[in-house]
Amino acid sequence: MARLSTDMNDFVTMLLPGLSRSLGEQFNIFRVMHHGTHEKQLSNIFAWLLATDATHKLGDAFQRAFLARVNGQLRDDAQLPPSGYRVIQEVNTLGGEDIAGETGMDIADIVLSRSDAAVVIENYGTSDGHGHDYQRYLAHGATDGRATAVVLLCHRHEAHLQRDGWEQASIVTYADVLSDLQAHVERDGSWCRQHPDQLFFIRQMVQYFVKGPAAVDVDDQVSFIKAICETGESARYGYRPRDRVTREFAELVAEHARRQFEDSRTTLATVKDGLRRFARSVLVEQVNGAVNKGRIEKVVTKLVGQWEWCVELQRADAQPAIYLEFGPTAAVKNERVADPIHDPDYSRVFVSLRDEERGGTSRMVQTEVRLAEVIGGLSREDGRLRDAVLSLEV
Template structure:
């Protein structure tokens, strides 16, 4: 389950596209244009307007096609232009659909009445539509409660359903099909929770652990919610307990570093380590620092989340890291220039490292000597295990 939450490829996420309403307005305007390169004709106009008509009285329905598509239309009625801009306007001689595109159903300062009045020019039928990712009715005020609210998921689901049945279009337009799939993935489905193989493994695990009976219960939503709640309780307890364990490791590592490790390193280096600190917070909290002097770099004994963070930013990260071990990193400016995975386990740290155990000391000394004797082999013998 944790692997399934990892971010998957999506062109919108790679390009950071869709983080601003103008970017997504461009995409929706492209879908709405009859002669655009999607080669869908007026399909998306019909899909959107069918959704709009569902929210309107049966005797007051809008035409489903024949609209021109405009963007960034100044709807200000006063003589001074540039005060209010409609994201997308669908326009034909008898009807105008004024579309405000935003993440939530929120007018966010736009003038609903100016939108409606602009659309009604030349005796057109005028409808204001809020196109959004999420419906939040409490945010609809100052006239926007009268707008027709349409969610991305509704129109994109309708589009995807149609295209799934149109094999000819998919074969003739493979690139457009991929693009629309990416759009649906990003703004409707989100990253897929599991691949088919993941799903089969999940079913297998449910059967092996006595949870398969859940699949036979009829109220699927209630069963899923109950199961999710139980998993969430376990996850919360595991997270809380694991954080306490990280705290125990930090305390034990700090006690070992001062004075045992400090003395060992200073005996080999002539007194480089001046003090031991464990005061960092946030991503750097799970480490102990050997504070050095005389221009020597500080040394970090990192573990768990901090070791993962340090390994990600290291110039040469440890390949296939084992985060059940203690890592040693060497400071370089605001970052690090070297990180080493030791064979000292976190279980050993919690139990208390034997004062005669010199594995961490040897690794620290090696990194310090490597820094002062660039290009030379350290004179101290290192234990077998990690590659230095």
């Protein structure tokens, strides 16, 4: 029997706390240094790995892994030597005629060169020639009759971006070649023991460019398994092939998460509209009938961004504004108030008082009014929000 969409929605809801922890930012040297966000930075790293005499002490291991990926996309009669290349960066691919004609430079990021073969590499985030001339790159590599290949080294392979000859280029992704490198070093126990700093650096690269955020906490993994089993999704562990099952499951979860997120924004907007209407038609009268100073003069809902989910009650006599808050805005306010609410229930409405001297919030209370009640409509006799507002003046 087909699973109901609400079942998957329940699963996504159960899974979200664990995912939020697992996907939280983890230490990585590239994140700390904001490195690897520009192609020149990455070209420096890959040129270092490709050089056979560099301080990584891997010899030609990475060069061989890279050429294996390139040769896997070439015809049998076009195969290139697996190693023995000199590494050059920032190479002008213009020929003599172009230079004589004063054509602007066309710089290849990395060129692997030997007497009988060359690999001309354009490194970019996506598989996109982004304005470079494929034929010029190819001609430069084929100088003196060398066998050659033009390669797009990239983070993401997006075939639709390849045009103007670049559809003929070989594609090597960071994930593919770094995974090959990781497999090589993990098999070489002697190298790992002798070069712990280089091993750390390579593992950081793999984590940053290949794995991304990873669920490494055992408790989170157990929570994930528990959620899978409790929601009737455990049979997926027995499906084959695993890669396809993983991809389809991720896409299904993502689609339901997207729908829930979009629907939740609609719900937040409905709560805001309900609170605004109640404040204007009922709450103002309730509060003003109970105070002699600081009467509510205006109900405003003009705030946006993280402060959007609130209704502002502007008051007379230079008294600080009071806010009816809920959801994301209440969560932000509770993190910043001097005396936060312990174990807040964000299915309820909160009320806070502005701190006119220092800015921000001076006090905050959680009400008994649930968001679902606001959506359903509060009665004119309901005095819970009134009492919460008045309690801030005590």
